[in-house]
Amino acid sequence: MKNLFRALIVFAALLGVVTWAQSGSRDAEGELLREITDLREEAAHGLPILVEFALHACPYCRVAEEEFLKPMIRSGAYEDRVLIRKLSMDRRTVIDFDGQEIRTHELAARYGARMAPTVVVLSPEGELLSRPVVGLKTVDFYGGYLDRAIDEAEQAMAERGQPEVVAAR
Template sequence: MGSRARFWSLAAGLLAFLSAGVYAGGQLPEARDLAAVAADAGTRPILIEVAQRDCPYCAVVREDFLEPMILSGDYRDRVVMLQLHRDSGQSLKGFDGAQIEPEDFAARYHITVTPTVLLLGPDGRLLTPPLVGLSTPDFYGAFLDEAIDQAGAALKDAARTPAPRRHADG
């Protein structure tokens, strides 16, 4: 195998490893291409922490809750986790494949407070009410777990429910 083929083989393996929900060093990855994430998510909901760079509460949610969840490995098959810094100025690809600015993404979900944690389906639909702010740190982990469970159940119910039949006019 030539060096080019070996490189592309390793690159493909790394991409598969990362898309399987394994995060480098337990860090919460930044949302860049939601259409690709949705295609890989399967029946897992997509969790997005909408944050701002200098938000101390955002750092607490990420460092005390989300990143430990990633490191535990217990959530790998339950949820895909990302963060979106609404003040990054770097556009991302939305669920529909179109480019969107982070502020516009936040506005779509009526986000005015950070941190806000969204649990979304592969089409970008909210599966649970957003978790807004960090008013009760002692219970936040339980609220987060409950929201992830509810979002997963909503996706599974939607997958089991057949599409409505269309009646032929005759």
């Protein structure tokens, strides 16, 4: 009986350590998916910008971020292809591509983001480069929808005479 009690204490301690370590790694990753506050600043990188229009309390947004967007960033495979960012529609304003402050709901309306999550890929000038990915349709296909949007954006950038983005792959 005494051994069982000790084993339970050791198990509980290990479980606590694992939980603590995981919460710390989540905090360290908090900046993994950067939130946009200034679109002009993001545009300075010269890459297409994948923007997730999200709401803070949206469970579907959380799934899109944790299961798709953050793993895309972690993989490094998109690093030279597209900036992956989040724009919280709960925010009141952001800085637009022209350097002017704009209400987030106006910016969302410009790109057809009527629901969260909506993902768009924009040029450094703020042009829509692909079809928006609206909602979290089917988790099984969501990654494919995002990849297709990025591919469409790269093709549109190349057609506009900016082949260095495609060559940076």
